[in-house]
Amino acid sequence: MNRWPLTLRGTGAVVLGVLCFVLAHEFVVTELIYVSVLLLTAVAASIVTLYVVRRSETVTRSFHPDVATTGQDVRVHARVQIRSPLPVAQGAWRDALAPGMDAEAHGRFPATASGMGIASRGVDLEYDLTPGRRGIHPVGPLTVTSTDPFGFARRRTTVGEPSLLTVAPQAVELGALSELPGEAGGSMHSTTNQLGQGADNLIPRHYVPGDSMRRIHWRASAHRDELMVRQEEQETTPEAVVVLDCSAARWSEEAMRAPGEDAGFEAAVTACVSAAARLVREGYRVTVIDLDGSELAEPIDGGDAAGVDRLLTSFARVTAVRRSADPTPLVRLFAGVQTGPLVVVTGVFDGTDADALAALPHHSALPLLLVVAPRADALARAAATGWRTASIPPGSDLAAAWAGAVDRGGRRVGV
Structure with missing residues (x-):
């Protein structure tokens, strides 16, 4: 609600009404009293129609698609139900948006016709929204500014509660693993x-x-x-593992606060889900884990497109966590085990980290190491132990980095 309930026109009417009243007594002009009373009565009636007459509004929102990805346009549809015995004049509406949401979520609120008694009337509002940040974001509440039919008074009301929009990370289309036929492939x-x-x-x-x-x-x-x-015949399903290092030591403080805050961590999340999606399409049963071996999502069977969608949705909330960045649990997990592709995605990475992961490439048919912030010769040391490496800083071409790492000469990428 506005502190001053009158529009510019209503304020002018009040000023003119008071002025006529004063001039009527000053110059003894009776007609000015009638004008004064008429103006002030009209303004008072306008306020009554907006603030005294009972009126209720509700809003329901729907999103298409229901789950968005960063950079993808989302169609927002808001249905406003109005219950009022009087007509509602044209006004304005605005939907509140979280930071990182790009949209023109405002416009003219259409007038609604009068009805006999309290009737329910619906108004449909639509706009396009482009989310720029991963996470669970509120859309709303809706603010409606309405005026009386004469345009003297205005009322700003907040309608309904915010609706939550899930924004998943974007999965980049990565190249196929054409060099892995037969048992080594999916x-x-x-x-x-x-x-x-x-x-x-x-x-x-x-x-x-x-x-x-x-x-x-x-x-x-x-x-x-x-x-x-x-x-x-007993067959084993080919498996692949994707590791996203969520250790806080690898990222900035912002990566722990909320999704979308740290550009480096977002680059890693995109690389993780993109690699998982590629491996699922190759036919691998993909497990996505953290550096300590804990699962970040349910395993996905080869060719399960719906499973990839569920993975993207679950990764809308992933943030960095404050714990040890020691990769020893991961190394122990693969001790004495052979697997298909092993993709490790991490942030700050130095020579000590390369030495700590040196034992892993020998347990994988395709060991891939994707690093957001490599230090000095860390990638060269990792490549010397068998990793196929790539540097993927924010804004880099992930598809090209992946192709270079998968290629047999990929060990030189990012070194």
């Missing part, structure tokens, strides 16, 4: 290599009492002249 590669061998991957074996008759392999039985049954 299931997408394996499927291609198995063409002509049958889709069911079945191996016949000798019949054992108790086997179901439905499992009898009649062709093999006829060929060997004894009962054979189908036995499913």
Whole structure:
């Protein structure tokens, strides 16, 4: 509500009414008293229609898409329901936005017709919003400034509560891992290599009492002249691991406060989800973990596009955490284990860190190290131990850095 409820026109009417009243007594002009009373009564009636007559407003918002990514346009639709026995004149509206939201969230609020009794009338408002920061951001509340039909009085009301918009990190399209065929590659590669061998991957074996008759392999039985049954070939799903180092020591203080505050950490988050999305498309079952081995999201099966969407949504809230940056737990996790691609994304990285991770490349079919802020010769030392390295500072071309690291000559990237 405004401290002064009158518009410029209403203020002028009050001033003119008072002036007419004074002049009527000064010059004994009775007609001016009528003018004065008329103006002041009109202004008072205008205030009554806005502030005394009961009126309620509610707002519901919807977003398309429901979950946005940074830099992606979002269509915001607000439905305002007005319950009032009197018409509502044209006014103005404005939706409150969090920092980092780019939108023209304001406009003219249309007039609504009068109704008999208290009737409900709806007003639809729409605008485009471009979120610039990852996180869970409030949109609203809606502020409506309305005037009476004469334009003498105004009333500013806050309508409804803010609606929360989830802004996920943007996943950059990364190049394929074409150099990893067969067992070293994902299931997408394996499927291609198995063409002509049958889709069911079945191996016949000798019949054992108790086997179901439905499992009898009649062709093999006829060929060997004894009962054979189908036995499913045991296959292992190729796996990949993506590590996002959330240790506060790797980032600035802003990275712990809220998503979107530290440009370096945002570059790392984008690299992490982009790498995970690429590996899922390659057919790997992808696990995303922190440096201490704790899972940052549910594992995603190969080819599961919906799983990638869930990963992006869950990463809307990820921030740096205050804990040790010692990679020893990660090294222990892979001791005696062989895995597919291993992607480590970290921030500040020096020679000591390179030495601490030296044992990991030998446990991975494709060890990738993506560093936001490398120090001195840290990437060269890491590359010497088997890592394929790339520097990915904020604003860099992530796709090009990824391609250079994946390439067999990628160890020289960013060194």
